[in-house]
Amino acid sequence: MGMKAIHFGGGNIGRGFVAEFLHTAGYEVVFIDVMDNIINELQNTKSYQVTEVSEAGETTKTITNYRAINSKTHEQDVVEEISTADIVTCAVGPNILKFIAPVIAKGIDIRSTPKPLAVIACENAIGATDTLRGHIESHTDSERLETMGERAQYANSAIDRIVPAQAPNSGLNVRIEKFYEWVVEKGPFGNVGHPNIPAIHWVDHLEPYIERKLFTVNTSHATAAYYGRYAGKKTIAEAMHDSYIRGVVRDVLKETASLIIDKHEIEAQEQQEYVETIIARISNPYLEDSVERVGRAPVRKLGRKERFIGPAAQLAERGMKYDSLLGSVEMALRFQNVKDDAESVELATILKENAPADATVQLTGLERTHPLFSAVVKVVDQVQSEAKETGQPRI
Ligand SMILES: NC(=O)c1ccc[n+]([C@@H]2O[C@H](COP(=O)([O-])OP(=O)(O)OC[C@H]3O[C@@H](n4cnc5c(N)ncnc54)[C@H](O)[C@@H]3O)[C@@H](O)[C@H]2O)c1
Numbered sequence: 001m002g003m004k005a006i007h008f009g010g011g012n013i014g015r016g017f018v019a020e021f022l023h024t025a026g027y028e029v030v031f032i033d034v035m036d037n038i039i040n041e042l043q044n045t046k047s048y049q050v051t052e053v054s055e056a057g058e059t060t061k062t063i064t065n066y067r068a069i070n071s072k073t074h075e076q077d078v079v080e081e082i083s084t085a086d087i088v089t090c091a092v093g094p095n096i097l098k099f100i101a102p103v104i105a106k107g108i109d110i111r112s113t114p115k116p117l118a119v120i121a122c123e124n125a126i127g128a129t130d131t132l133r134g135h136i137e138s139h140t141d142s143e144r145l146e147t148m149g150e151r152a153q154y155a156n157s158a159i160d161r162i163v164p165a166q167a168p169n170s171g172l173n174v175r176i177e178k179f180y181e182w183v184v185e186k187g188p189f190g191n192v193g194h195p196n197i198p199a200i201h202w203v204d205h206l207e208p209y210i211e212r213k214l215f216t217v218n219t220s221h222a223t224a225a226y227y228g229r230y231a232g233k234k235t236i237a238e239a240m241h242d243s244y245i246r247g248v249v250r251d252v253l254k255e256t257a258s259l260i261i262d263k264h265e266i267e268a269q270e271q272q273e274y275v276e277t278i279i280a281r282i283s284n285p286y287l288e289d290s291v292e293r294v295g296r297a298p299v300r301k302l303g304r305k306e307r308f309i310g311p312a313a314q315l316a317e318r319g320m321k322y323d324s325l326l327g328s329v330e331m332a333l334r335f336q337n338v339k340d341d342a343e344s345v346e347l348a349t350i351l352k353e354n355a356p357a358d359a360t361v362q363l364t365g366l367e368r369t370h371p372l373f374s375a376v377v378k379v380v381d382q383v384q385s386e387a388k389e390t391g392q393p394r395i
């Protein structure tokens, strides 16, 4: 029998990254989603196209050999597919992991195949597979946990490829950048060996890769998005074309680079080259990536291990400079009441209803005794005061 991958999330990165590389590696991909339109389209087509766009032109690949199941309406089918699959991946967003865990737990529990299932969450978050595993374990009978390792193996990953929101008439087709990086821990697969997926770079220690990615790509991306929206820009490329915003992004990246070089002993020259690649990538005018997509979910992005507070906290602990990152935090706090973004409404409510120190704890999870805490409270206070004066943040 051929190899089978179950992939949760038939969205942009699911179709344009994970499924592409699983397909190339020879897997049949079974997409699981809760959106009727995506499932219907996947069920009613035999192929879709992934087009890489860059100044060098366009290259198109055709993805075939997939099926799709709606987990909202056909949960038992999903459970059975998982029980005979080789790998489960997901790209649903870090806040959705808890919702997909119960069905994965049921599928794992009834497995009787000799090889354990490989589980790899492909989200922009540190330790996303660990988080998913925690939710799966909390939906597994305690007496079955001891033998879980015979049925499933869990590996964290870092994924990098910019996939903007797609044009409304593009159907399943995805336009993406050429660059990609998929790094996964190999240790958890032990003697069984890791899955054979040529696109994956297997490593012993993931932390340097995921922190470098999140604190360079996503920190700069989100900085451009929040400053860009504040300045009335529509896309990230447009924001990066603005010399002031570009300068701010560079300042922020100097701070995160100093952490990455110090903590992970990456050579300064290597990090500088990485930074230049990322600046070129996020400035790519062919991607048309909106500031709203990149700024989406500001409460998640202000979290303790996330792209701003994560590096700023570690810099503060080391007595190193972090004030440009605080500027990004300030702009993120102004991403309030944005259309179709529930967290931007939640952010506005938290800022409205709480004193600065309480709002800081609620949003960032920073400990009140942390060396970064008072600096963030000041920024929160500043944004709250503007809203009190004008009835809204300065947008
Ligand atoms: N787009 C990018 O450039 C990019 C790059 C790297 C990583 N990521 C990460 O990948 C993840 C997905 O991002 P995206 O841009 O593809 O988002 P997206 O919104 O395009 O796709 C998410 C998909 O998950 C589906 N979904 C939601 N709840 C579900 C559930 N309970 N079960 C199954 N499916 C469910 C949605 O219907 C949607 O199709 C995020 O963690 C993001 O940070 C995105």
Ligand SMILES: O=P(O)(O)OC[C@@H](O)[C@@H](O)[C@H](O)[C@H](O)CO
Pocket: 124, 159, 160, 161, 162, 163, 217, 218, 221, 222, 293, 294, 295, 296, 297
């Ligand atoms: O997906 P988010 O919301 O965590 O972040 C938005 C973008 O920065 C992100 O999707 C990037 O495009 C991606 O991480 C590039 O690899």
